[in-house]
Amino acid sequence: MAAETDFGEFQVLLLDIEGTVCPISFVKDVLFPYALDVLPTFLTEQWDESSFAEYRNAFPEEYRNDRSAFEAHVRDLVARDVKASYLKALQGYLWKKGYESGVLKAPLFPDVPPFITNAHAAGQKIMIYSSGSVPAQKLFFAHTTAQPPDMSVLISDWFDTVNAGPKTDVASYTTILSHYPDISPARWIFLSDNLNEVDAARQSGMHSVPAVRPGNAPLPSHHPLTEFALSEFTPVSVAQAAAAIASKKSA
Numbered sequence: 001m002a003a004e005t006d007f008g009e010f011q012v013l014l015l016d017i018e019g020t021v022c023p024i025s026f027v028k029d030v031l032f033p034y035a036l037d038v039l040p041t042f043l044t045e046q047w048d049e050s051s052f053a054e055y056r057n058a059f060p061e062e063y064r065n066d067r068s069a070f071e072a073h074v075r076d077l078v079a080r081d082v083k084a085s086y087l088k089a090l091q092g093y094l095w096k097k098g099y100e101s102g103v104l105k106a107p108l109f110p111d112v113p114p115f116i117t118n119a120h121a122a123g124q125k126i127m128i129y130s131s132g133s134v135p136a137q138k139l140f141f142a143h144t145t146a147q148p149p150d151m152s153v154l155i156s157d158w159f160d161t162v163n164a165g166p167k168t169d170v171a172s173y174t175t176i177l178s179h180y181p182d183i184s185p186a187r188w189i190f191l192s193d194n195l196n197e198v199d200a201a202r203q204s205g206m207h208s209v210p211a212v213r214p215g216n217a218p219l220p221s222h223h224p225l226t227e228f229a230l231s232e233f234t235p236v237s238v239a240q241a242a243a244a245i246a247s248k249k250s251a
């Protein structure tokens with residue numbers, strides 16, 4: 001039996017955010033509405049400011065020069081949960097004050113802070129891969145409900161749809177791996193609630209284990225990895241699930 005702090009063969013723990021380290025409801029019912037609530041004020045105060053130009057100019061041309069069309073487009077993308085990079089960059093900017101003022105705090109599942117802390121202490125690298133922009137990821141982990149709240153200091157790298165690509169593309173995981181040519185893909189493990197992301201990561205050579213958390217939709221019963229889904233992360237549960245998936249593959 002592996003010791004409680006034994007992360008087995010893994011050198012890198014790559015973590016998804018929504019539905020994996022925090023409830024989906026925090027993103028859908030708190031973060032997204034917060035950004036929409038403050039959007040009109042930002043548009044009134046900053047539309048012509050240089051601080052807003054990088055977000056505004058990343059939008060498609062038809063929305064860039066028309067405030068009402070811009071706002072309507074943001075609301076439509078959020079309603080459809082479209083993971084467009086330009087929307088994610090804007091959301092990160094809109095959330096900043098909320099986190100810094102203490103209005104927003106990222107509610108990590110209770111097993112997540114000890115999991116990250118132990119992995120870091122054991123010498124593993126913790127990295128994040130989320131559709132949320134890298135600045136938004138950094139705000140999220142710097143302002144958590146954990147004690148101490150700033151977990152960002154334990155995270156060694158950050159990936160999003162800009163620097164890696166869409167999370168269901170195998171090429172995105174290959175891109176992430178290419179940043180660390182000295183670490184074999186077999187020493188990486190990706191944890192995510194999205195089975196399409198899990199499948200893509202596995203095709204890149206990484207290990208990957210699905211997460212099923214309170215508030216997530218049940219995973220489809222026909223998927224071969226659903227039976228290995230974890231509802232809680234410990235070094236042992238993650239290492240055992242990865243080993244079970246690997247042995248199933250070679251059976």
Ligand SMILES: CSCCC(=O)C(=O)COP(=O)(O)O
Pocket residue numbers: 016017018019027031083088091129130131132133136137140167
């Ligand atoms: C940085 S927290 C916001 C996450 C977000 O915007 C999102 O769309 C969730 O996507 P994930 O890839 O973390 O499931």
Ligand SMILES: [Mg+2]
Pocket residue numbers: 016017018019020192193194
């Ligand atoms: Mg997710």
